[in-house]
Amino acid sequence: MTISLTIHHEHPEPEHIQRAAQTLQQGGLVAFPTETVYGLGANALDENAVQKIFTAKGRPSEDPLIIHLSSVEQLPQVCATVPETAQLLAEKFWPGPLTLILPKNKHVPYAVTAGLETVAVRVPSHPVAQALLKSCNLPIAAPSANRFGHTSPTLATHVMHDLDGRIDIILDGGPASIGVESTVLDISTSPARILRPGGVPREALEALLGPIDVLDVKRKAEAGLPSPGLLEKHYAPRAELVFFLSQDAREQMLVYLSGEKARGRTVGVLAAQEEAPAFEKAGALAYRLGDSNDTAQIAKRLYAGMRWLDRQKVDVILCRDFGEAGLGLAIRDRLRRAAVKVIH
Ligand code: TXA
Ligand code: MG
Numbered sequence: 001m002t003i004s005l006t007i008h009h010e011h012p013e014p015e016h017i018q019r020a021a022q023t024l025q026q027g028g029l030v031a032f033p034t035e036t037v038y039g040l041g042a043n044a045l046d047e048n049a050v051q052k053i054f055t056a057k058g059r060p061s062e063d064p065l066i067i068h069l070s071s072v073e074q075l076p077q078v079c080a081t082v083p084e085t086a087q088l089l090a091e092k093f094w095p096g097p098l099t100l101i102l103p104k105n106k107h108v109p110y111a112v113t114a115g116l117e118t119v120a121v122r123v124p125s126h127p128v129a130q131a132l133l134k135s136c137n138l139p140i141a142a143p144s145a146n147r148f149g150h151t152s153p154t155l156a157t158h159v160m161h162d163l164d165g166r167i168d169i170i171l172d173g174g175p176a177s178i179g180v181e182s183t184v185l186d187i188s189t190s191p192a193r194i195l196r197p198g199g200v201p202r203e204a205l206e207a208l209l210g211p212i213d214v215l216d217v218k219r220k221a222e223a224g225l226p227s228p229g230l231l232e233k234h235y236a237p238r239a240e241l242v243f244f245l246s247q248d249a250r251e252q253m254l255v256y257l258s259g260e261k262a263r264g265r266t267v268g269v270l271a272a273q274e275e276a277p278a279f280e281k282a283g284a285l286a287y288r289l290g291d292s293n294d295t296a297q298i299a300k301r302l303y304a305g306m307r308w309l310d311r312q313k314v315d316v317i318l319c320r321d322f323g324e325a326g327l328g329l330a331i332r333d334r335l336r337r338a339a340v341k342v343i344h
Pocket of ligand 2: 143
């Protein structure tokens with residue numbers, strides 16, 4: 001049985017936090033809100049507890065987990081060394097949606113890192129996550145709280161849908177404010193390299209570090225997996241998602257839409273606010289993501305939109321690219337991985 005506890009997102013009730021913290025200390029599983037998506041937490045230093053995460057999610061063991069800390073001061077509990085660049089980034093972006101890849105120390109079980117000598121760490125800013133991490137006083141391993149390969153949860157109901165009966169507690173703290181996962185940054189290379197675009201935009205990192213690279217998911221899939229677990233196909237809804245990366249995406253989507261309708265298929269569109277009426281007129285079910293220039297709003301509603309259209313049982317979901325600025329890069333990455341077809 002999974003217990004769902006409704007908790008205030010800014011001033012979490014101490015009794016709920018204590019109960020969840022105790023469960024973590026005893027080796028249990030707790031789903032909790034972070035500013036990016038909901039996480040599924042376990043004591044990172046307890047190998048048995050960590051194994052339960054993989055079982056609950058149906059996640060392959062070669063996919064490493066992110067360790068969550070309450071503050072930068074806890075880094076020595078899981079890292080062998082803390083490079084100066086990490087300190088600099090931590091000062092600027094923690095607490096917040098940035099994950100750093102650092103050398104692991106001997107206390108971190110290889111189950112967390114999938115056998116790697118490095119460990120992914122971040123300090124989340126969500127008040128519920130903060131309160132929980134402080135109260136249990138442990139480093140907490142937490143992937144997104146969804147079944148493996150499914151869309152990441154931005155609401156507690158999404159977690160329930162995927163993991164009810166498989167985990168001990170869900171802290172329901174309302175919607176995740178950013179809506180896509182953290183940016184994963186490898187600072188061991190020069191220049192540093194984004195392994196997964198996310199909540200901290202590339203521009204913000206470059207303002208501090210100078211030019212950085214972004215790992216190309218396509219090339220990586222061909223060359224093998226330098227970062228295990230960054231599988232190409234991921235974050236997928238049940239419906240067939242078609243992603244339009246071309247200049248004239250809007251027109252192409254309308255053509256594609258009428259083709260699908262002619263074949264008797266139902267079509268959903270993850271649409272920019274101002275573009276939704278045209279798709280509706282053409283017979284699609286449109287989910288309004290937000291203004292096309294507002295990548296923060298689009299990111300926030302992206303996963304909820306995929307899950308919503310799935311619930312309406314559409315056969316196909318269409319979505320276009322929203323550029324690279326701000327959270328655009330993270331949105332593109334997730335859509336590319338969720339898509340069965342990319343139209344250039
Ligand atoms: O926003 C987030 O990051 C959320 C919340 C819950 O914090 N967590 C999350 O975890 O997205 P997960 O497990 O779904 O994604 C972890 C990512 C994977 O892409 C994995 O490959 C990468 O981090 N990763 C973990 N450890 C790594 C390592 N040692 N080297 C390279 N990549 C690593
Ligand atoms: Mg995930």
